[in-house]
Amino acid sequence: MKQITFEDIYTLGQVVAKNEQYRHVHYPQMLTRYDSNFIEFTYVPHLSEFKEAETYLREYHLKKGQKHVKFYFPANEKPTLELIAYLTDREYEIGFIELYVIQPECFPVLRTNPDIYIQVVTDTNLEIYLQLNYQYDLIFGSEFANQKIDLNKRQYKNKDILQLLAFYKGEPAGCVDIIISNDTVEIDNLTVEQKYRNKGIGSALQKFVMDRFPEKFVILVADGEDTPREMYKKQSYQYQGFKYEAQKIYQD
Incomplete structure (x- = not known):
């Protein structure tokens, strides 16, 4: 690797x-x-x-x-x-x-859940993506959340960033940003609405990335003292170091 x-x-x-x-x-x-x-x-x-x-x-x-x-x-x-x-x-x-990395073929096989649907953000659903992020970003204050809207709009126009939306039973439930480079794709800002957690939405978003970029290394940064890092280990991500x-x- x-x-x-x-x-x-x-x-x-x-x-x-x-x-x-x-x-x-x-x-x-x-x-x-x-x-x-x-x-x-x-x-x-x-x-x-x-x-x-x-x-x-x-x-x-x-x-x-x-x-x-x-x-x-x-x-x-x-x-x-x-x-x-x-x-x-x-x-x-x-x-x-x-820092964690995984080769897409090593990601666990997921059972298909018809209640979960993943979409690439386009002009049609951009406002849904922006509002979902805004509600999450409010925990950092309204000034941050409002500035983040402008950032998300700029990143939407960036050809090297792919934004994804997850729906659960037709309702917006999660999102993630994918940063694309020559050898890697980076999972960033993976967010799942509180009421939809533990339903496999985060895993479904990641699986979409694995299927979309099978030839690249998938990387992400996790809080060293937070619980998601344990999930990444169970999903076969490989630990690369700390900072x-x-x-x-x-x-x-």
């Missing part, structure tokens, strides 16, 4: 600064999207180096009206105990993400 790394994961944003310590990614079209506005270190920084980067990013974001800072650390390396202590004392949210992250949201 081809070696898949975090370098294969799609990053929405532009590199606005880069040096030996880190790269700074910024996405002016959606300042509230933390995963598009961050610093990623090339090596685990010493505390003094982190503080310097922290000050730089905080000041940069303040000028843009942004209320957060976010940092990624190098893949498969843990921050030092000194750094963890500092982040904890400063009330950062600390976590890690995990620590830390973010802080300021109240003023």
Whole structure:
């Protein structure tokens, strides 16, 4: 199997600064999207180096009206105990993400469920897709949800992104974005409505991707402390590594 790394994961944003310590990614079209506005270190920084980067990013974001800072650390390396202590004392949210890959033929065979139907998003059903995402995105605030609508519209026009809708007994029940590259397709923003969970909708969306792109590696990033990662393992996804992250949201 081809070696898949975090370098294969799609990053929405532009590199606005880069040096030996880190790269700074910024996405002016959606300042509230933390995963598009961050610093990623090339090596685990010493505390003094982190503080310097922290000050730089905080000041940069303040000028843009942004209320957060976010940092990624190098893949498969843990921050030092000194750094963890500092982040904890400063009330950062600390976590890690995990990278998974699967070859489509390894995905489990699913029993056909006539209640579930998958559609590619087109002009006809785009509004349904937008509203389904909007209701989910409201948990992050109305500002984020409204900006996400514009992002979803831009991505709808992107030939390298395929948006899918899932219906359960005729009702919109879930959606997912598929990011297409030469060797991989990335599953992103897989969402299933709360009342339709545990009915096989998430698996059906994934199976659609496997059937649509049988020649590519299917990749995804999972929260390292969330339950879906266990589902991915049961579905034969292969673990490829981890990456620590830390973010802080300021109240003023």
